[in-house]
Amino acid sequence: MSNVMNPEQIHEIIPVDKLLFEVMKKKEAGLRLSQICVAYVNEKYELSYTFADDDTYQYSLLRVVIDVFQQVPSICKVYPYAVFYENEMAELFDVNIEMIDVDYHGKFYRIEKEAPMLPPGALEKKAQAEEDEKKRIEEEKQAAIEAARKAEEEARAAEEAKAKAIAEAKAKAAAAKAAAAAAANNNEGGQN
Amino acid sequence: MGKKSVVPFGPQHPVLPEPLHLDLVIEDEVVEEAIPSIGFIHRGLEGLAEKRDFNEMMYIAERTCGICSFGHGLGYVEAVEHIMNVQVPDRARYLRTIWSELERLHSHLLWLGLAADAFGFESLFYEAWRIREKVLDIHEMTCGGRLIFSVNKVGGVLRDINADQQKFILDQMNVLEKEIKNIAKVFLEDYSVQSRSKGIGVLTTKQAHELGAVGPFARACGIKNDIRLTGYCAYGELDFEPIVSNDCDCYARLEVRIKELFQSIDLVRQAFAKIPAGELETKVAGFPKGEYFVRI
Numbered sequence: 001m002s003n004v005m006n007p008e009q010i011h012e013i014i015p016v017d018k019l020l021f022e023v024m025k026k027k028e029a030g031l032r033l034s035q036i037c038v039a040y041v042n043e044k045y046e047l048s049y050t051f052a053d054d055d056t057y058q059y060s061l062l063r064v065v066i067d068v069f070q071q072v073p074s075i076c077k078v079y080p081y082a083v084f085y086e087n088e089m090a091e092l093f094d095v096n097i098e099m100i101d102v103d104y105h106g107k108f109y110r111i112e113k114e115a116p117m118l119p120p121g122a123l124e125k126k127a128q129a130e131e132d133e134k135k136r137i138e139e140e141k142q143a144a145i146e147a148a149r150k151a152e153e154e155a156r157a158a159e160e161a162k163a164k165a166i167a168e169a170k171a172k173a174a175a176a177k178a179a180a181a182a183a184a185n186n187n188e189g190g191q192n
Numbered sequence: 193m194g195k196k197s198v199v200p201f202g203p204q205h206p207v208l209p210e211p212l213h214l215d216l217v218i219e220d221e222v223v224e225e226a227i228p229s230i231g232f233i234h235r236g237l238e239g240l241a242e243k244r245d246f247n248e249m250m251y252i253a254e255r256t257c258g259i260c261s262f263g264h265g266l267g268y269v270e271a272v273e274h275i276m277n278v279q280v281p282d283r284a285r286y287l288r289t290i291w292s293e294l295e296r297l298h299s300h301l302l303w304l305g306l307a308a309d310a311f312g313f314e315s316l317f318y319e320a321w322r323i324r325e326k327v328l329d330i331h332e333m334t335c336g337g338r339l340i341f342s343v344n345k346v347g348g349v350l351r352d353i354n355a356d357q358q359k360f361i362l363d364q365m366n367v368l369e370k371e372i373k374n375i376a377k378v379f380l381e382d383y384s385v386q387s388r389s390k391g392i393g394v395l396t397t398k399q400a401h402e403l404g405a406v407g408p409f410a411r412a413c414g415i416k417n418d419i420r421l422t423g424y425c426a427y428g429e430l431d432f433e434p435i436v437s438n439d440c441d442c443y444a445r446l447e448v449r450i451k452e453l454f455q456s457i458d459l460v461r462q463a464f465a466k467i468p469a470g471e472l473e474t475k476v477a478g479f480p481k482g483e484y485f486v487r488i
Binding site for chain 2: 005006034050059080081102104109116
């Protein structure tokens with residue numbers, strides 16, 4: 001009988017910002033990228049990257065769940081042949097993938113229909129979500145600019161108030177000095 | 193540095209078995225880049241899985257490819273069975289193994305024939321495909337179809353191989369072994385084949401790993417990897433070792449496939465020697481809910 005090797009599969013869910021780091025760890029461990037697939041679940045994308053160890057037959061999965069408007073980094077620089085999977089995901093599901101080495105820009109399969117694997121209406125929802133997200137980012141940016149402007153104004157006002165207080169204190173001190181000097185003069189005149 | 197020009201190649205071309213378009217970037221008559229467009233036969237079968245009944249989907253999965261249809265269907269039913277925790281009867285596991293190996297036989301013979309055609313050995317091409325017909329006849333006798341098997345189902349198989357058919361298949365294995373020995377001699381020892389395959393198309397072990405090569409292609413590059421060793425179907429109860437070559441060239445790819453033909457014949461014999469009597473399927477209730485990755 002042959003020596004059967006079938007270890008339990010490893011499934012991990014990771015945040016999108018850790019994807020490249022985790023993929024690089026797999027590459028360093030000598031694993032082969034087996035496939036990448038995407039599913040549209042609950043109006044989010046579930047990206048599944050699976051890796052195979054050709055020596056131990058261990059199969060492991062990295063799962064990334066992202067909002068439809070989010071971008072996911074390309075792993076082409078780590079696994080060059082990921083270019084096919086990534087172009088496929090971009091074309092069939094309209095996943096926003098950043099910096100694919102050879103980006104076919106939706107012409108990989110030459111399909112007339114945009115994002116044919118998404119359910120009806122999902123593309124419109126995605127466009128709306130992207131618009132909302134853009135608006136939210138713009139509003140956050142504007143709010144940040146406004147807050148910075150306000151903080152600057154407050155700082156300027158505080159600076160002016162401080163300068164005014166110093167000037168007043170100086171004037172008061174000068175007046176007090178002048179009054180003291182006048183009083184001293186009066187005293188001297190009386191003695192004379 | 194010469195002037196770069198782009199030569200369009202395909203999608204229909206005499207040397208291409210399937211439609212593929214390449215933009216060949218040529219500089220000084222040397223192909224510097226080949227940018228593929230591969231979507232001419234993309235049908236989106238995977239999208240149908242969301243819409244069809246899970247039992248129907250097996251037949252669609254088989255239609256992913258006409259050469260390895262059984263493998264696609266098998267991968268699908270194994271995944272669903274794992275999700276639904278279905279125990280497949282032993283006889284069905286052995287029957288699946290036998291059909292898998294028969295499919296490997298016809299697939300390798302097809303590939304070897306095409307390889308012979310590619311290096312201009314027409315008679316060898318005809319001979320490989322003539323032998324392949326005998327395997328397709330076995331498919332037709334046991335399944336009804338020559339390329340699409342449609343015998344798998346979630347929980348087991350739909351058809352059995354009876355004693356007469358078993359005897360016929362084992363007799364045919366003897367015939368095939370003899371005939372494959374004849375073409376193996378030409379593939380592996382003929383001077384003109386060697387001159388057109390040795391040292392040609394070298395893909396080192398490192399390059400194969402970097403490019404994610406699998407199957408006989410990877411094994412011809414020195415990667416000792418055979419997914420049958422994970423023991424799916426009845427492979428865990430049969431005796432075999434991955435066939436590997438370290439030459440990494442076209443000759444190594446021929447050699448690995450030739451040796452795998454004999455290995456498949458041996459596995460069919462082993463499977464028939466060990467196949468138990470019993471049920472063909474386990475009744476399945478409910479619907480699959482979950483996920484699982486299967487490699488075949």
